[in-house]
Amino acid sequence: MQGGWHRYKEGVMTGVALVAVGGVLQAVVGRIDWSRAAFPVNLLLLVLFLAGLGGMHTFRSKVGLFDRLGRLPASVSALGWVMGVTVLMGCIRQTPSHLLSDGVEVWPDFSRMLSSWSFVLLYVWMTVVLGLVILRRIYPFRWSKIPFLLHHVGLFVVMVTATLGSSDRKCLRMTLVLGELGRFAWSETDRRSVELPWTVELKEFVLDEYPPVLVLMDKETGKALPAEAPLRWVLEAGVEQGGFTDWDLKIVRSIPEAVPVAEEGRLDFVASRSVGAVYAVCLEAVHRKTKVRKEGWVSGGSFMFLGELLELDEHVCVAMMDREPRRFASRVVLNGGNGVRKEGVMEVNRPLEQDGWGMYLLGYDNAKGRWSDGCVVGLVYDPWQPYIYAGILFMMAGAVCLFVMAQSGKWKEETV
Template sequence: MWQKPWGYKEGFAICGGLFLTGTFLQITIGKCELSILSYPMNVCVGVLYLVILLLIYAFSQKSYFIRWMGSCQAAVSSMVSVAMLTVVMGLIRQVKSDVPLLGAESWLGFSQMLSACSFVLLFLWMITLLGLTTIRRIHHFRWCDFPFVLNHLGLFLALTGAILGNADMERLRMTTKTGQAEWRALDENQKMRELPLAIELQDFTIDEYPPKLMLINNETGEALPSKKPENLLIEENFHTGRLLDWEICIEKKIPLAASVATQDTLNFVEFHSMGATYAVYLKAVNNKTGQQREGWVSCGSFMFPYKAIRLDDQTSLVMPEREPRRFASEVKVYTESGRRDSATIEVNKPFELEGWKIYQLSYDESKGRWSDISVFELVRDPWLPVVYTGIWMMIAGAVCLFALSQKRKEDNT
């Protein structure tokens, strides 16, 4: 070992040394705080890092070690080492970086892998090798190296952009109410932040799946059958169905209903206003015993209680809460620059404005479809264009590599 030419043994030895050095630093000074790399510190660090890479490459002719850093053996050993720690990260439950670790768990830092000194040193080693290799190919550029440069430079931009922009990424939670403009949001530490934009909730809508009927155990509340619960979906044309030994026949449906207490029972009437619930009047007949039950069944709402039918001593027929199929918010967004936009925001369909992405997150689940509150997640990552640029460069490099390989095959034939 350590006799020229260096190979994989020396590469893995260097990676092992970096891992041990990182572990020692983790024990003595603690984990790496990437939060310090916020603007403008991350820009300064990025520029300084590029200058250092160029200076290192300038001395490559005088140092065998620097020339070896651009070899395949150095690259493979570094990638394997980082990949091994990545696998460990996937096998160990990760906790937030602001959660303190105690005892042996803090020595290695595997529960906070992205902040562990050993991972940071190995990752820095890998992107340094990547950067030097890219600089060398650019310095001795030939057109046949164009796909190689695109792939490696794109990967370098994506990785460094993700690391340097980590501290600048903002993820906030805003709660809005119908008819009111809101410009304040909570960060991950539950601290209130005032934003350069405001969101006014115009309307909130929910599309729900059809209601269901199911049987439950009166003592445990468990859905029946216990291992594989059955249910009846009350669609528009549904009238009769069967649950276990009970034949269910629906006689009346009221999509928007309110419960009205009479002298000896609970009745449901049409109610086209906030808080209305879904109710059905049905008959249930047991095919084995001939026992019959009839009455109203409803899932209830925040204004009206649910209503079930007790079929026998062990079983009741209930209508669980309706499940949302789609929920969306119609909003107006105002910015400090004077811009005003209207948008419909729903799950997986965010609205983007001046570097902010606004996602539909939640609503007042206690009110369901009548919710007048909508919760949004606002995400801002100013370094995302750098990462996307790197990804598109890698895609372009792959396309160019495929095109050149096809051309070489044609030339050979």
């Protein structure tokens, strides 16, 4: 048997050939249009792929290439090429499929790697190798092979179902407005409207915010100070005093919901629950050395009102940062075509389910913040999801087995 890198010559050449064939295909037929592989084409492709693997496995004793594809050098080569092309993908900024691209990266389509023939052919090669390795190792079956099979079969199932299933996956977005019925969503890829078989009504949108944060700000640059590690004074409940470097600060008055009013030529804040109301705090600042005293309002502002700063000297001022969202949620009512009414709350990490669709709360009107009167919802329909989950579970179990068996050395014995 030959040793060293001679064993990898075939793998290197296969990779070169696949990249070349991919380049030619890219030039002749253009980039891969995954929507053409939607059901039933993907099912047919799956059957053909599995039959092809079965055939290659059956005839491996007659065709040397089929036999070599199921062995370690082929695994290492395929993984090497796939890693290389994935690194290339990581180095090139990827363009979303619905946007036009120009420049030198257009022809090989490396800026849309998922639609690039070379990329896909290399991944298919790796999956073929993976499939043949599984078939070669599965017989004669022994229980001790379970960890190997979990890992490899899991990856195979995930690769095949996630790739072929992507053609059937529908990803839509819709904007919901308070009190209005939403019936149409739009596709992320081709930007076309789609009518849903149910309506969605946004009944309520709530956004909880973290307490306001005050910072010492450089008036010229607008950056928080000290530049290397900005200090933050969080105005939590019960906090009355704080400070920044040379300044001691005391809260004279704070109003969680206030609006600014001009009173006798000076700005004041009064409590109000009107739309756009802001958190305002009246501060007294005293310089620790010079004992210079300043007093005034500070607020972060909103889409209705400008923010207010407290100038301490000609260089620095106290400013309130934009408040960060702690939690946001939408209460919606879904009216199905069959008259079934369903009410639910959508939150980030807590999607709603409707007729096989997942509804994900993605965002809201950032400019209006907690006064937002709408939200953005993502809708995903993925009929291949259970198979992908099965593959993921297999891989998880395989990873646990790898950890448990690694130390005993059994992993190597059962894998070679």
